[in-house]
Every structure is written in structure tokens, then in C-alpha cells.
Amino acid sequence: MEYLDFELPIKELEEQYNKACAIGEESDVDVTDTCKQIEKKLNETKKDIYKNLSAWQRVQLSRHPSRPYTLDYIHAICGDSFLELHGDRTVKDDKAMIGGLGKIGDQSYMFIGQQKGYNTKTRQYRNFGMANPEGYRKALRLMKSAEKFDIPVVCFVDTPGAYPGLEAEERGQGEAIARNILEMTRLKVPVIVIIIGEGASGGALGIGVGDKVLMLENAWYSVISPENCSSILWRSWDHKERAAEALKLTAKDSVKLKVVDQIVKEPLGGAHSDREKMFLTVRDQITASFEELKNLSKEDLIEKRMEKYANMGDFKG
Template sequence: MEYLDFELPIKELNEQLDKCQVIGKESEVDVTDTCKNIEKKLEATKKEIYGNLNAWQRVQLSRHPNRPYTLDYINALCGDTFLELFGDRGVKDDKAMIGGLGKIGDQSFMFIGQQKGTNTKTRQYRNFGMANPEGYRKALRLMRMAEKFNVPIVTFVDTPGAYPGLEAEERGQGEAIARNIFEMFRIKVPIIVIIVGEGASGGALGIGVGDKVFMLENTWYSVISPESCSSILFRSWEYKEIAADALKLTSVDMKKNHLIDDVIPEPLGGAHYDRETTFETVKKTIVKTYAELSKKSIDKLLIERMEKYEKMGEFSE
């Protein structure tokens, strides 16, 4: 297990607990009470730390290397029923954007999302979860396929942003994202969006328009990352914590500002501490939400989807 800087007290207690258990196994000394005391202290420390996280710490948790990624969720939800589909039928297949058909129970879904890598080689292969224009065009192709066969869509958002390279801009990065946003308002099947990690800028919005939008508890969703915001405003990354707080990018802030529909709770410590519980919670959220959306007519669904986004930013004094 890798630990973030603010998790060091937890690391120390875990090491103490491991040593205590080793002593108990390798000697005749009874360390039961000592181990229990350490366990109680460990639990209390976890509650204190994770119950008082600031915005920057939640950003760090969203990027934790052990955190489950899009394919982890899809494989856990669908098992062997997932069939990945490839290519935008124009340029190539973008490995940073994955999608395909899968089943939860007896219901088919079209799953689409950004995929990060788990080590240096796969991170490069997946381009660190930063999709090119062909990735967004592949996503739109799959959405239209889902619409054609009346299959609901689930998107998993986890990206530090769309790929900003020159070649991506030459192939129409901005147009591809804008086209997806435009078309997603007209897709005639239910769309459920879940931010499972980072939700940065247009890279997230390119697959982020839906009838219901959820965020896992320790994720963030914003027009810009804290580091980039800090570098623009202060000409330095040193103020990223101030920027994270000012951006109001946490799940709690987004819910408070009516920019998402609800927050999906995570196990104590984050999704990576108990993956199975996280997968089960996400599964229940998808099933319950689709059951509600499927009762609505397509016309009503599209009207409510449009009204949902038109209301964003409205306020009264």
C-alpha cells in the first residue's frame, strides 16, 4: 500500500500493528491487548484524518496509484459479459478512451470512459488517460450505436484533461469535444455519468453530459486542475492548495452548487481501501438510477436533460 503525505500517521500505526502481530507469532509473549490498543488508535486516526480532508487532499486521493480505474469498475460490474469495441472509423483507436457493451444482471449497458495505466508502460500506452480527438469520436460512435439499439449509456470520467498536443489540435480536439457535448443532449437513451477520479476541463465534459451525474466522494470536477490554476494566477505551483480550495471542486462543493446530482460514498480511506464495497455501491447506484430513468418517455428525458444544464449558474440575490 502506498501512502500520501497526510496518511503517514496511519502508515506508522500499521507498521506498529504488523510488528506487534509478528512478535505474537514468533514468541510466547501475549500481545493481544497491545494489538487491540493499536487497532483502536488506528481506527480513531483514520476517522480523524479522513473526516477532515481539505480540497487538495481529496485531489491527492483521486490520483492515488492504487485507486480503481474505469476498466476495474467495468470488469467488476460486468464480469465476462463485457465486449470492448474499438476505433473511431476515421483515424485510429485511442487507448485512453475505452468503451463497449456489458451487462449488469439482465440489462445491457454501453460503458464508456477514460482509462489510465497502472505502471509506467501502461500509462504511456493509455496516454495517462488523456484522450485525443479520435477518442472522443470513438465515444460518440459508441453512443450513437447505443441509441440505435436502445441501450442505456454509462460513462466513467477519470482524466487530467484532453490531450493538449499540437497533433491533437490539428485533428480538431476542440471540435470533437464540442460535438460530443452537443450530441449528448440529443442521444435518445438514458445517460448516467460517474466521476470516478479526476474530472478536468473539457476532457471530462466530452463524455460528461447526462441525465444523472454522480461523483465518488474523493474525486474532483473542475474547469482546471489546481496546479494549472496556481501557475496561471501565481506563476507557481506552490499555491495549488489555495487554488484547490478556491475552485470548489470537491464532490461536496459540486453537490452544494447543484452541478451534480449526488455523491457516492467511499469506504473509509478511499475507494482503493475496499474496492469490492466501492464496486457494489457504484453498481447499486447505476441499477437504481436506470430503473428511475427508464420509466420516463424519451421526450421527457431529453427535455429534462436540457433543462438540467440550462439551470446551472442561475442565482438570485
């Protein structure tokens, strides 16, 4: 297991605990009391660390290499019922944006989300979760198919941003994202959005408009990453911690600013520390959100969604 810098005290205690237990197993020495004391201290240390995380530390947790990605959630939630669909019918199949049909119980959903890789090879294959215009057009095609067959849409947001390359701009990156935002505001089916990791810039907004927007406790949602903000304002990444605080990018900040509807609590230590529990929590949240929305008429659904986004950004002069 990999540890972040602020998790090193936890690593030391876990190593002490494992060594003590190993001594007990390999010899006749009774180390029960010692193990209990270390375990107690370990639990207290975890609680102290994770209840006082800074904005930057939450950003680090959202990028943890063991954190579950979109396909992990979909396969855990849907099992063998998930059928991935490919291509935007114009350019190609963008591997950074995945989507397809799946079931939770007897209810079908159209699942869409950015997918990152687990190692160098798969990260390149998935383009580090940064979709090209064809990725957003594929997402829109799947949303329109869901609308046609009256299937609710679930979007998993986890991206450092849309791909900023020259070829992406040539193929209309800005237009593709803007088109998705426009079309998602008036989809005639329930749209549930879950920010599971990084929610950066227009890359997140391209699949981020929903009736219900949920955000995992250690995810972040902002117009720009702390590093890029720091490099613009201070010409260096050295001020990324300060930038993270100023950007108000945490789940608590997002709910307070009313850009997110609800925080989804993670297991102690982050989503990667108890993946099965996290999968069950997300599944239950999707089901609960759909139950809230399923009885609304199509007209009411669109009206409430558009009103929700029109009311964002209120300010007093």
C-alpha cells in the same frame, strides 16, 4: 501499499500493529491487549484524518496509484459479459478512451470512459488518460450505437484533461468535445455519468453530460487542475492547495453548485482501500439510477436533461 503525506500517522500505526502481531505469533508473549489498543487508535486516527480532508488532500486521493480505474470497475461489474469495441472509423483507436457493451444482471449497458495506466509503460500506452479527438469521436460513435439499439449509456470520467498536443488541435479537439456535449444533450436513451477520479476541463465534459451525474466522495471536478490554476495566477505550483480550495472542486461543492446530482460514498481511506466494496456500491448506484430513468419517454428524457443543464449557472445581478 503507498501512503500519501497526510496518511503517514496511519502508516506508523499499521507498522506498529503488524510488529506487535508478529511478536505474538513468533513467541509465547500474549500481545492481544496491545494489538487491540493499537487497532483502536488506528481506527480513531483514520476517522479523524478522513473526515477532515482538505480539497487538495481529496485531489491527492483521486490520483492515488492504487485507485481503481475505469476498466477495473467495468470488469468487476460486468465480469465476462463485457465486449470492448474499438476505433472511431476515421483516424484510429484511441487507447485513452475505452468503451463497449456489458451487462449488469439482465440489463445491457454501453460503458464508456477514460482509462489510465498502472506503470510507466501502460501510462504511455493510455496517454495518461488524456484522449485525442478520435477518442471522443469513438465515444460518440458508441453512444449513437447504443441509441440505435435502445441501450442505456454509462460514462466513467477520470481524466486530467483532453490531450493538449498540436496534433490533437489539428484534428479538431475542441470541435470533437463540443460535438459530444451537443449530441449527449439529445441522446434518446438514459445517460448515467460517474466521476470516479479526476474530472478536469473539457476532457471530462466530452463524456460528462448525463441525466444522472454521480461523483465519488474523493473525486474532483473542475475547469482546471489546482496546479495549472496556481501556475496561471501565481506563476508557480506552490499555491496549489489554495487554488484547490478556491476552485470548489470537491464532491460536496459540486453538489452544492448543482453540477453533480449525488455523492457516492467511498470506503474509509478511499476507493482503493476496499475495492470490492467500491465496485458493489457503484454497481448498485448504476442500477438504481437506471430504475429512476427507464420509464421516462424519450421526449421527457431529453427535455429534463436539457432543462437541467440550461438551469446551471443561475445568478443574481
